[in-house]
Every structure is written in structure tokens, then in C-alpha cells.
Amino acid sequence: MDTIFGDSTAVFQNCNIFLRKQVGNEVVVTGQKRSRDDNTGFVIQNSRVTLTDELRSSLPRGVKVFLGRPWGKYSRTVYIRTYLAQGINPQGWTYMDEMKDGNFVDYAEFENTGPGANTADRIKWRGVKNINRNEASKFTVRNFLQGGSWIASAGIPYSLDL
Incomplete structure (x- = not known):
């Protein structure tokens, strides 16, 4: 089950994303879909992704937690300076049946922290990558x-840049 899903342009900044046990054996933070020429996607910036105790206790029974999965070609999700809790599957990303190769996705990570942030065992798709500061700045509220x-007229707190 996907927690944040759809096709939109959204930056989730300074959020606490609490993942809980859901129906099935996968819990996925994002399920994004976009068209080839759309500049949409999800950005999780300066946030915390954590697991509830119930979800954490179900991990030994085969439940897996992923950062995201494509709902179609061109899916985009970027994690920037976000704390990723223990329990995030080391491969990071998963797929829906029709997207097994993941070659059209745009999944990126920049300066994340926490036990789930180690990218050494991330899935080996062409579109999964670690990005540098310059690339990460393309996914800020400003850009x-x-x-x-x-946004200032909305009266909500936010940061324009990294």
C-alpha cells in the first residue's frame, strides 16, 4: 500500500511521515506517476520517515518497507536531507508488476541520514541515483x-532552498 500517491508536483518539507502496518506485505512511502513531458514529482525534504512499533514488529514476518515505486513510466521521487529510519528495505525502491525494470524512473537521494539512508544496496535501475548539491537544488521549493x-501568501512556514 502506498502512503503518498498520484501525479502532482509536491514538496513535503519538515514533515513527520509515520508509516504503519497496512494490508499486504509491502508498505511504500510514495507511488508517483507522471507523463513523459510533465515536470511533476514528489520531493521529501528535511523530513523524518519513521515506522510505528506495530510495523517494526511485523518486519521479521516478511513485511517490507520501501521509499517508493513507480505507478508507470517516468515516476519521480527525490529524498533530500531526510531521516530514514531503521526498517527501510536496503534496496530502497520497489516496482509494480508492469514496471519491473525501472529504467524510466527518476529516483534520487541527497544527504539523507539515519539507518535507512545507506544507499550501498539500492536497486540497480538506471534511474536510481545519488545526486549532488547542484542537482538537488533543482528540486527545492524555489526551483x-x-x-x-x-507560497508566502499562504502564510505557511517553508524554505526556498536546500
């Missing part, structure tokens, strides 16, 4: 959402 011109 990805052009938020400098409209």
Missing part, C-alpha cells in the same frame, strides 16, 4: 515549485 512567487 521545482517556483514557490518564491506564491
Whole structure:
């Protein structure tokens, strides 16, 4: 079951994402879908992804927790400076049956922390990568959402940059 899903342009900043046991053997933070020419995607920035006690205790019974999965070609999710708790599957990303090769995804990580942030065993798809500061800056509120011109009027706290 996917926790955050759909096709939109969204930056989740300074969020606490609590994953809980769901129906089935997979818990997935994001399920994103976009068209080839869309500039949409999910960005999780300066946040915390943690597991409830119930979910953590179900891991030995075969439940797996993933950062995301594509709902179709061109899926995009970026984690920036986010704490990833113990229990995140080391491969990081999973697939739906029609997307087994993952060659069209855009999944990136930048300076994440925590026991689930080790990228050494991430799935080996062409579109899964660690990015540098310059690449990560493309996914900030300023650049990805052009938020400098409209978010202030909403009266919510946010950061334009990394």
C-alpha cells in the first residue's frame, strides 16, 4: 500500500511521515506517476520517515518497507536531507508488476541520514541515483515549485532552498 500517491508536483518539507502496518506485505512511502513531458514529482525534504512499533514488529514476518515505486513510466521521487529510519528495505525502491525494470524512473537521494539512508544496496535501475548539491537544488521549493512567487501568501512556514 502506498502512503503518498498520484501525479502532482509536491514538496513535503519538515514533515513527520509515520508509516504503519497496512494490508499486504509491502508498505511504500510514495507511488508517483507522471507523463513523459510533465515536470511533476514528489520531493521529501528535511523530513523524518519513521515506522510505528506495530510495523517494526511485523518486519521479521516478511513485511517490507520501501521509499517508493513507480505507478508507470517516468515516476519521480527525490529524498533530500531526510531521516530514514531503521526498517527501510536496503534496496530502497520497489516496482509494480508492469514496471519491473525501472529504467524510466527518476529516483534520487541527497544527504539523507539515519539507518535507512545507506544507499550501498539500492536497486540497480538506471534511474536510481545519488545526486549532488547542484542537482538537488533543482528540486527545492524555489526551483521545482517556483514557490518564491506564491507560497508566502499562504502564510505557511517553508524554505526556498536546500
